[in-house]
Amino acid sequence: MTTMQEPFDTAPIPLTTPSVRRRTALTAISVAAGLLMIALNLRMGVASVGPVIPAIERELGIPSAAAGLLTTIPVFAFGAFAFLTPALTRWIGLHRLLALTMVVVAVGIGIRLLPSPVALFGGTVLVGAGIAVANVCMPAVIKQDFAHRLGLMMGLYSTALFLGAAAAAALTVPFMTALDGSWRGALAIWAIPAVLAVLIWTPRAIRAVADSPGTTGGPVDAIAEPRDEPRLTMLLRDPVAWAVTGFMGLQSLSYYAALTWIPTMLQDAGISVADAGLLLSYSSLPGIAAALLVPTMMRRIRPTWLPVLLSALLSAAGLIGLLVAPGGAAAWVWMTLLGLGQGAAIALSLTYIVLRAPDARHTAHLSTMAQGIGYLLAGLGPIGLGLLHAAVGGWIAPVAALVILLAVQAVAGAAASRDRHVRS
Known part of the structure; x- marks a missing residue:
């Protein structure tokens, strides 16, 4: 039987020498x-805006609803601009495109320094566009360059993502x-990590070598002939x-709805503005732990839908707990559960997205569909929850709606957890 070692038997220098392994x-x-430096930047330019919205409202004299668009626009941009990625990838190349997204993010953040509401909103759209394309590229690059270490x-x-946010x-x-109270300067600081990401990633983008560590297929950066390119339209029937896509969209909807309205929900329960913000920030810590551990553990857990169910139950328990008993030490327990569920x-x-695609090209198209449609759906979450709260004047109905959506999310996730690929 022919083995993979035969071509190396007559080679003068083995390919497994210590120097080769070190390189x-x-x-x-x-x-x-x-x-990972790029990943840190995929939420910084958006998450930095929320804390300074009151200062923006005061200085520009714009209503709260208009200022709130600064946190809603990027989510819709994540969805809308994601669909540009397949064409851009064929034109520029996947790794080079990833470097370009960080340039766009840095420029968008920089534009917000200009003393104009148009620049503020225009820069925000540009930040969202750069992040949208990077969101789609990242799973495909990981699939290509680290096929042997996907979980890690x-x-x-x-x-x-959690750390950056x-x-x-x-x-x-x-x-x-x-x-000295400059919210523009504070927002502009977050262009520095984007510039660092460009500097760190550019050598890989220039090299764009197909046989990089962990690569198992052809070069994603090569411009493919149409007959060789998997079509997004095929995935729409898969x-x-x-x-x-359903799981991505529903978990994003739940996340952004909670991110937007939980501080208000806590304040309505008598918790101070500072403590509400602290509780929301704290929930990132258990979220980070769950996000780090779950991908490496999920391949060993049976049945495959169990992690999906647990994540939905944890989030639901956190939301219901905040509704029933939001005060005192219990609030920290509920935010811990919510953070664990959302992170997972x-x-x-x-x-x-990575596991259900057979190769890097299909991963790119599945990522386009899942994140494009998913984030467009997610953008409706904060708006819908706000309208429901305004209509009923309380939080029971909005929380009940989120819990119902978590049940639907669990069903979609259970289907996504099955060990199979999209049709090639």
Whole structure:
């Protein structure tokens, strides 16, 4: 029987020498560092805005509803601009496109320095567009470059998303204070990590070598002939793709709805503004832990739908607990449960994009569908929950609606968890 070792038998220098292994390991580490630096930037430019919205309202004299669009626009942009990714990938190449997204994010953040509401909103759209394309590219790049370490890399990727959002939410106001109350300067600081990401990732983008560590297929950066390119339209008729898309969209809807309205819900229960913000920030910590551990553990858990069910139950328990007993030490328990559930769901949804595609090209198209449609759906969450709260004047109906959606999310996730691929 022919083995993979035969071609090496007559080679003068074995390919498994320590020096080769060291170079391979260093290359893999540098690529992973670049990817994780990019991942940190995929929420910073958005999460940094919420804490300074009151200052923006005061200085620009705009109503709260208009200022609230600064946190809603990016979510819709994540969905709308995601659909540009397949064409951009064919034109630019996947790894080079990922570098370009960070340039766009840095420019968008920089534009918000200009003293104009148009620049503020225009820069926000640009930030959302850059992040949208990067969101789609990341799973495909991980599938290509780290096919042998998918669980680890998806865990680190999900963790980096949480860390970036938590850092931006926690540090933007201190930055504003240090800059004599300049919210523009505080927001502009978050262009620095984007520039660093460009610098770290550019060598990989220029090289764009097909046989990088963990690569198992052809070069994603090569411009494919149409006959070789998997079509997004085929995925629109694929039940596996719709299961992944439904799970991605519903968990994103739940996450952004909770992110937007839980501080208000806590304040209505008598909790101070500062404590409500602290509780929301704290929920990122258990979320980080869940996002890091779940992708590496899920392949060993049976039945495969159990992690999906647990994530939905944890989130539901957290939401119901905040509704029933929001005060005192119990609030920390509920936010712990909610953070664990949301962190697990985000990590699972991103990992299913990678696992349910047979190769990097299909991963890119499945990522386009799941995140494009998913984030458009997610953008309706904060708006719908706000309208429902205004209509009924309380939080029982909005929380009940989120719990029902969590049940639907669990069904979609269970379907996505089945070990099968989308049709090639």
